Amino acid sequence: LLALSPANHVWLKSHDHNQLRLTRAIRSLYLLGNEQIATNLCDFLVAAARETGLVSDKTVEYRRNALKG
Known part of the structure; x- marks a missing residue:
């Protein structure tokens, strides 16, 4: 299960277009x-x-806001 560790996820970067996706x-x-x-x-x-700790607080805020009606 080591491969499933967040440390191995390539999309966990602070500046990555996948964050927006x-x-x-x-x-x-x-x-x-x-x-x-x-x-x-x-x-x-x-x-x-x-x-x-690789994703910005702003991105986390955007994600939380995406759950609002």
Whole structure:
């Protein structure tokens, strides 16, 4: 399971276009009525960001805001 460790995720970078894509995925899931899946994805991504410290606080804020109606 070492490969599943957040330390091995290539998308965990402070300046990576994938950060925007992931936030858009959260927002899309939420708007399409999949609030629980959006929340779970957001929680996972925020936890991974905090564990590694590689994702900016601003990105975390954007993700949390993506869960608002």
